[in-house]
Amino acid sequence: MASRLIDEYFRQSKLPHIWCPGCGHGILMRDVAQAIDNLGLDKHKVVIVSGIGCSSRAAGYMDFDTIHTTHGRAIAFATGIKLAKPELNVIVITGDGDAAAIGGNHLIHACRRNIDLTVVVFNNNIYGMTGGQYSPTTPTGDFGTTAPYGNIDLSFDLPALAQAAGATYTGRGTAFHVPQTVKLIENGIKNKGLSLIDCVSVCPTYYGRKNKKGSAVDMMKWQRDNAVDAKKAASMSEEELKGKLVIGEMYHREKPEYTAEYQKLIEKVGGAK
Amino acid sequence: MASPTKKLCVKPEWCKGCGICVAFCPTETLELKNGKISIAKPESCVACGMCEMRCPDYAVYLTEEGDN
Numbered sequence: 001m002a003s004r005l006i007d008e009y010f011r012q013s014k015l016p017h018i019w020c021p022g023c024g025h026g027i028l029m030r031d032v033a034q035a036i037d038n039l040g041l042d043k044h045k046v047v048i049v050s051g052i053g054c055s056s057r058a059a060g061y062m063d064f065d066t067i068h069t070t071h072g073r074a075i076a077f078a079t080g081i082k083l084a085k086p087e088l089n090v091i092v093i094t095g096d097g098d099a100a101a102i103g104g105n106h107l108i109h110a111c112r113r114n115i116d117l118t119v120v121v122f123n124n125n126i127y128g129m130t131g132g133q134y135s136p137t138t139p140t141g142d143f144g145t146t147a148p149y150g151n152i153d154l155s156f157d158l159p160a161l162a163q164a165a166g167a168t169y170t171g172r173g174t175a176f177h178v179p180q181t182v183k184l185i186e187n188g189i190k191n192k193g194l195s196l197i198d199c200v201s202v203c204p205t206y207y208g209r210k211n212k213k214g215s216a217v218d219m220m221k222w223q224r225d226n227a228v229d230a231k232k233a234a235s236m237s238e239e240e241l242k243g244k245l246v247i248g249e250m251y252h253r254e255k256p257e258y259t260a261e262y263q264k265l266i267e268k269v270g271g272a273k
Numbered sequence: 274m275a276s277p278t279k280k281l282c283v284k285p286e287w288c289k290g291c292g293i294c295v296a297f298c299p300t301e302t303l304e305l306k307n308g309k310i311s312i313a314k315p316e317s318c319v320a321c322g323m324c325e326m327r328c329p330d331y332a333v334y335l336t337e338e339g340d341n
Contacts (some may be wrong), residue, residue: 002284003325003334011304015287016330022291026329178326204291217296 009033009043011063019054022216024175024201025122029058029242031178031199032091032120035185046089049078051103054129054203055095055122072102075110078117086116086259089189096123096137100156104136107196108144111165114193115258120185121158124203132206143210158198159250168193171230174200176223177247184249193257200245277318279335280322288332294324303333 002012003168010033019025036046042151048058051074059066069077082090099107099121110117126144132170134144136156145148159170169191170250173181181199202208202219213219223245230248233241281302290308303324312318325334326336331333 002287002331003282005334006331008335010331016289016332019329021289022293023329027327030331152295175329176327216291216329217293220293221296258322 005030005033005037008061009036010061014061014208017057017061019057020128020203020205022202022204022219023054023128024124024203024216024220025054025058027175027178028094028120028122028181028199028201029061029093031173031182032058032093032185033062034178034182035189036089036091038182039189040184040214041089041189045087046091047081048091048093049074049077049081050093050096051098052129053098053127054124055093056098058093060123062225072104072198073106074098075103075106075117075119079106079110079113079115082115082117082259083262086263090117091189092117092119094119094121095128095135096125096156096158097127097135100136100158100161107162108165111162111167111194111196113258114166114168114255116192117194118185118188118191119162119194119196119253120188121198122201123158123198124201124207126203126207126210128203128206132210138207142207144206145210159196162194162196163251166194166255167196167251168253168255169195169249170197171249172198172200172245174227174245174247176220177200177227180247187249187252191252191254192260200247278337280337281312281315281318281320281324282334282336283310283312284310284332284334286332287330289330291329293327293329294333297323297327299323 022203046064050059052071061067080094133146134151171184204216228244233246288310295303300317302318
């Protein structure tokens, strides 16, 4: 017996999960279930699609129709599922490396098409599963096993990347800010188009240890103390925002959605009878 | 001041001892005992749910009285 939410939406035979002690991914996975529950979605109309990496273990634990795909290709599989059955709510759970490096092109082109997928990025700022290599969201100057002298790359701002590529809903949550993150995921699911929610996790085992960020509790307190809502951030200078984490809703617009446009095309040319 | 309707439950077999629940409980209700979650002061629980929403391992939760 566990809580109602866990009983209803998780495969308890697979729990406890294999994520490390204090890993934020367990919190974020619960946020996804909470958002689905809050919206009252029919669980038989929800598909969870994941790629490869720590994040992508989620598809094994969540009790929906789920598919654990290949590295970086979760969005490509999700695109196929959504086009075949547009009535389904297709949620992609991916990581920072899976979404923005290996699957970077799938991500930007899904955004460009504005296909109705909800992409939830469990962003732990590092490649956790393979031992702590730096990722596209590792902050400049931070350390990884492949950046022993500090990372010289500039990092991706995932919501900004998605917005620039054409996504119609973007936002950022954290492992600490549970109600806000649940709300962003709900809004992302409701948006008829490509939604990307950058969920900043905590990885005490690799990112935290490599960068002397302390325990999982310390890392979550950092999120609590340094997060700034996007509305407030809009009136702050670059200097004031240094070292801060901007969270909240970042962008929301309406644009034609891909599966709807595809259906119109089928009707127009009279195919697929 | 325990909640009249909600009951705090723990599932130590799922607990990995990260201490997040203990750190964010506003009333110091929870503790780690031999590295696992334990309810130190059930009477001080205000059923706010801070522990449940942030436990990465689903090892602490609130139920309505009468549920399990």
